[in-house]
Ligand code: SRM
């Protein structure tokens with residue numbers, strides 16, 4: 380029997396209700412039906428199964444070990460200690476005893492079984508959070524720069540992320556009815572969706588707000604990127620607008636390519652909602668609804684031409700974009716350790732390997748952060764590099780936090796002894812991700828350990844080289860922007876990409892295909908050696924590879940790097 384298309388499922392879902400309420404009550408299976416597996420994504424959850432157990436369960440003629448991943452909506456990535464403690468309790472009561480910081484600065488929990496899904500959602504809401512639109516063909520979690528140095532700007536950007544997220548939240552009450560038992564009212568199932576319409580978007584849509592000089596949100600990897608422009612008085616003048624960024628690709632299919640957003644102009648703060656809504660609705664109306672692999676905004680822009688899309692956006696927004704203003708990004712990483720914000724409070728950025736917060740022998744990270752949440756009076760900020768900032772600490776409280784960090788192995792020496800390890804990012808991949816072709820998160824520690832002797836040999840232990848690993852070409856760790864990237868091809872085999880920059884402004888290039896760890900190390904060894912010997916002062920690895928003629932820009936059809944004339 381053939382399944383209905385996702386477009387049909389959305390239209391016939393009674394505004395994202397489907398038969399979820401009934402399906403949750405069906406005790407004969409741990410799974411939802413095909414349609415509801417699509418619909419539940421809009422509620423922030425994915426049905427998965429433990430792939431480590433798949434073969435054994437098949438042999439035993441059991442259904443797969445179905446379980447659910449839940450993603451929190453957290454625009455700007457800020458959590459209070461109370462929310463942290465709530466998440467910790469949820470993870471240890473209903474999920475796999477771990478919290479996972481994502482590359483979109485929120486949390487995922489894994490391993491929730493169907494009969495506990497509703498209780499878990501209710502617990503999330505009781506802890507003052509929700510999961511609406513964390514997945515699905517809608518606007519996703521809105522990113523906001525997490526740089527702790529500029530406190531006032533951070534607060535403004537966080538506010539923008541919150542407001543944009545609320546603006547693009549679907550109007551349907553489905554979430555509240557299904558998970559929180561809200562009473563149905565007359566328009567239940569037929570609510571007016573003023574922005575999305577009946578069929579929502581053709582595909583996911585992602586927005587990020589960056590504050591130069593740090594591109595810690597990787598703003599150009601988003602469908603809509605806003606780069607804050609600050610005037611001479613330190614006030615927010617407005618935003619440069621970039622459209623069409625996205626990482627997703629397919630191995631060997633040239634028509635599926637990653638793309639860096641192109642900067643199309645400048646808007647004032649008053650114009651932000653109009654231009655964002657114009658981008659979303661142009662994509663709603665022109666995006667490909669036949670082929671989901673070709674349905675992101677980047678393809679709409681490339682198929683119709685950037686000029687036409689910008690003209691449509693301007694017509695819908697009711698104004699012409701101003702010329703883009705110069706900006707400068709220093710890097711797209713996090714700054715580790717303590718820094719003092721401009722409001723006199725202190726912020727501690729901790730490196731979390733792949734964002735995984737669990738208790739493992741010698742590293743009780745989950746317990747440690749729980750103990751910190753019990754005494755911390757500020758907030759926790761997640762970064763898009765899967766790290767955490769313990770933010771807003773009065774000077775007098777620092778020693779107490781430091782003691783808890785040391786006691787629970789949260790310090791960087793323990794978790795990331797080299798510079799490359801501190802900034803490395805890897806996606807979840809196996810065993811939960813249905814699309815993984817190779818390990819990523821579980822492979823990162825082993826790969827770093829194998830790389831360490833090479834770094835030591837060439838004196839590069841503290842060289843800040845940007846490494847990202849993805850278990851498949853979808854690119855959840857934004858690998859195509861890394862200086863070194865491994866993209867999973869099959870178990871134990873990766874494509875090696877080289878030559879991105881450290882500012883998230885240049886894509887890398889396929890260097891070797893389908894290779895194993897020894898071959899990866901063999902390929903990297905001479906390049907690291909040459910880099911160590913020939914680099915110029917402060918020259919980064921990706922820039923060196925280009926200057927030395929070792930790699931060129933990749934052969935994607937459009938936007939392989941951000942127009943550098945704007946990069947003041
Ligand atoms: Fe992703 C699908 C995990 C950020 C591009 N992503 C998935 C799924 C849900 C697999 C699936 O569809 O069955 C993964 C769940 C794994 C698991 O077991 O938890 C998954 N993506 C993640 C996270 C958790 C990676 C991480 O390790 O942090 C990130 C969650 C972000 C969040 O909190 O919202 C995550 N995904 C990204 C990013 C990075 C970003 O947004 O900055 C990208 C690249 C940017 C982009 O969208 O192009 C990304 N994920 C994808 C794609 C490719 C989309 C495309 O247009 O081609 C898929 C596959 C799909 O949607 O069909 C995907």
Ligand code: SF4
Nearest residue numbers: 806812815850851855
């Ligand atoms: Fe899964 Fe691929 Fe995303 Fe990794 S990049 S989480 S393997 S979809």
